[in-house]
Structure formats: structure tokens, C-alpha cells
Amino acid sequence: xxxxxxxxxxxxxxxxxxxxxxxxxxxxxxxxxxxxxxxxxxxxxxxxxxxxxxxxxxxxxxxxxxxxxxxxxxxxxxxxxxxxxxxxxxxxxxxxxxxxxxxxxxxxx
Amino acid sequence: xxxxxxxxxxxxxxxxxxxxxxxxxxxxxxxxxxxxxxxxxxxxxxxxxxxxxxxxxxxxxxxxxxxxxxxxxxxxxxxxxxxxxxxxxxxxxxxxxxxxxxxxxxxxxxxxxxxxxxxxx
Numbered sequence: 001x002x003x004x005x006x007x008x009x010x011x012x013x014x015x016x017x018x019x020x021x022x023x024x025x026x027x028x029x030x031x032x033x034x035x036x037x038x039x040x041x042x043x044x045x046x047x048x049x050x051x052x053x054x055x056x057x058x059x060x061x062x063x064x065x066x067x068x069x070x071x072x073x074x075x076x077x078x079x080x081x082x083x084x085x086x087x088x089x090x091x092x093x094x095x096x097x098x099x100x101x102x103x104x105x106x107x108x109x
Numbered sequence: 110x111x112x113x114x115x116x117x118x119x120x121x122x123x124x125x126x127x128x129x130x131x132x133x134x135x136x137x138x139x140x141x142x143x144x145x146x147x148x149x150x151x152x153x154x155x156x157x158x159x160x161x162x163x164x165x166x167x168x169x170x171x172x173x174x175x176x177x178x179x180x181x182x183x184x185x186x187x188x189x190x191x192x193x194x195x196x197x198x199x200x201x202x203x204x205x206x207x208x209x210x211x212x213x214x215x216x217x218x219x220x221x222x223x224x225x226x227x228x229x230x
Contacts, residue, residue: 031214035154042204042223043146043154048216086154090213096159096168098144098215103153 004032004087004101011107012077020072022087022101030090032070034063037103038083046085047072074106082108111135111219113188113205118224125195129224131188131205136219139163139183142210144217145190147201147226157203158190161210195228202226 004024012018022032031050035043045054047063050070060075070089074081084103091097117129131143145157158179160167167179178191188205202223208216 029213033214033216035217037154042220043206044220045208045216045218048208048218049211049214052216054216054218084153088154088156088215088217090215091156094171096166097170098156098159098168100146100154100156 004089004099006085006087006101006104008102009105009107011109012074013109014079015076017073017075018077018106020074020085020104020106022070022072022089023068024089024099024101025068026090026092026099027065027068027070030092031065032063032087032089034061034070034072035086035088036081036083037086043086077106077108079108082106113207113219113221115203115205115221115224118203118226120227120229121195122230123195123197123228125228126191126193127195127226129190129192129203129205129226131190131221133186133188133207133219136207138186138207140209141207141219142215143179143181143188143205143207145177145179145188146204146206146217147199148204148223149198149201152201155201159210159215160188192226195226197228200226200228 206217
């Protein structure tokens with residue numbers, strides 16, 4: 001399948017740990033990148049090549065992969081982490097195509 | 110400062126055409142694969158098209174193939190998206206984004222704020 005599947009919504013208490021998952025066949029052989037999008041803003045890359053952070057991204061964000069599932073973990077989320085999160089990877093059903101997951105809305109309680 | 114800025118959006122009738130531009134600055138544009146991503150109101154992100162760093166290779170989502178053409182001018186640090194045969198469901202904010210592509214990974218670390226395309230009669 002070319003799809004990347006994400007849970008539509010996840011909630012976490014302030015300071016706890018939350019894992020946002022992305023499932024798809026392409027993740028068995030390709031890495032996901034993860035994007036944070038706050039309301040009204042452009043997406044921001046938070047993790048790439050499975051578990052690398054761009055400069056300026058806090059180390060509470062980390063990535064991992066197991067089988068057909070990639071995960072974005074936020075350890076001790078802050079209020080400002082409330083946002084939509086999207087995974088992104090190759091679409092293995094089409095040569096040279098890419099695909100986003102449907103997005104997960106994270107609520108920090 | 111790393112920056113990309115889109116322009117060229119607007120209101121167009123179904124079947125019409127638009128050309129979007131994305132001006133880049135503050136990074137080495139000619140080593141970045143560049144991508145157009147769109148987001149319809151209240152919806153998620155959708156990959157539209159990617160062009161290689163050199164501009165030799167271009168790839169399109171099925172929804173864009175045959176109607177959209179991506180190009181770039183590395184001498185001007187500018188990315189383009191020529192859109193024709195526009196449909197109502199092409200209405201969205203169009204972002205340009207870029208990053209380094211590997212065989213099995215693509216992290217887009219540069220994003221613009223987007224330009225709005227509205228297709229309506």
C-alpha cells in the first residue's frame with residue numbers, strides 16, 4: 001500500500017511522554033520525516049532520516065522505526081507542542097513519488 | 110537567514126491557469142530538491158511535485174500529472190509551478206519546501222508560508 005496511516009488525534013498530559021505513530025509498507029525500507037504544523041503556520045521539520053533533528057529542534061523530539069511503523073516521541077511535551085504532526089516518506093507504489101500521512105492532532109492537557 | 114517565499118496565487122476560474130513562483134535565499138538552492146506541497150482548507154498536507162536539485166528530474170502526484178509542470182532556475186534561486194486545467198479541488202494553500210534527498214529519505218527543512226489558490230466560478 002502507498003498509504004501512511006496516522007491516528008487522527010492524540011492527547012497527553014503536560015510533562016508526560018507521547019508517541020505519535022505512522023504505519024505503512026514503505027516504512028519497512030524507507031525513513032520517515034516528521035513535520036509539526038501549528039494553526040495558521042507553515043510546517044516545520046522536527047525529525048528526519050528516522051532520528052535526526054534539525055538545528056533548533058528541542059531534544060525532547062525523537063524518532064524511531066520498527067517494521068512498518070515509524071514513531072515520533074515527545075518526552076515531556078510543552079504547551080507549545082500542541083499542533084498537527086505529519087509523517088512523510090516514499091510512496092512505494094509509484095516510482096519517485098512521496099506521500100504524507102493523514103496527520104495527528106496533538107492536544108497537550 | 111534561510112527563506113523561501115511563494116507568490117502567484119489568486120482566484121481563477123475552473124479550467125484556467127496560474128504560475129506560482131518560489132524565491133529562495135539564505136541556503137545553497139542548487140543542492141536542494143524542491144517540492145510543492147498543498148493543503149486544502151481544513152485538510153492535511155498533500156505532496157504535489159518534486160524537482161531534483163539539478164532540475165533534470167521532475168515527479169508529480171497523480172492529481173497533478175499532465176496538468177502541472179514544475180521547473181526551477183538555479184541562476185535565480187527560484188522554483189516554479191505552472192498549473193493549467195485547474196479544478197475546484199485544486200483550491201489550497203501551496204507551499205514550496207526543500208531539502209536533501211537520499212535513496213530512502215527526504216527531510217524538507219525549508220518551508221514557505223504558502224500562497225493561496227482559489228478555483229471558483
